[in-house]
Amino acid sequence: MDKKNLLMAGGLTGVIIILLSIGIFIFPNSTNATTENSLTFDNSTPEATAISIARLNEGKNGFDEFSEDMVANASLTPDGKYWIIKMREAGYDGWVVEVDVKTLASKKSGGKDPINTWRSFDELKAIYIAEIQSTKSNGGVGRPTKVIIDGNEIWKVPVYYYHE
DSSP: OOHHHHHHHHHHHHHHHHHHHHHHHHSOOOSOTTTOOOSSOOOSSHHHHHHHHHHHTTGGGGGSTTOTTOEEEEEEOTTSSEEEEEEEETTEEEEEEEEETTTOOEEESSSSSOOSOOBOHHHHHHHHHHHHHTGGGSEEEOOOEEEEETTEEEEEOOEEEOOO
16 A cells, blocks of 8 residues: 555544544433433343333334433333333324333334334344335335245345335
8 A cells, every 4th residue: 555545544544433432422322211311222221221122113213313302201010021111202192112021022002103013122123224224215114024044034124215
């Protein structure tokens, strides 16, 4: 590599390191589960995990900059089997997400479809990843299904493109 390319590569590396350092301060990971100001998935406590799963029920929108106050509160049922997370969002009345303590499966009573359907944590993660990867497709994602590829069970999520 000649000197000019070496300097450019070093400069680019420096810029990337600076951006990553700034990112640490822009996207803090709150350890206080009751503040819900974190835009990242927080699994520091069982309550924080349940709150993050509730937000994950709204896909990518559950973690965008406008969703900071999406969670009103979270409580454990008296029998300790479910987390009940009260949600809110502009344009929707309040709704509830139930999270199974053991399986981390969840269902919600409102918000974005589908509602009142138990969905596994893995399914929610698959949808979230597909939404992130399809951001520039001017479309959306469909209901995921499990498929077997090379002997491995994976989630297949349809991504739709809408031509303007």
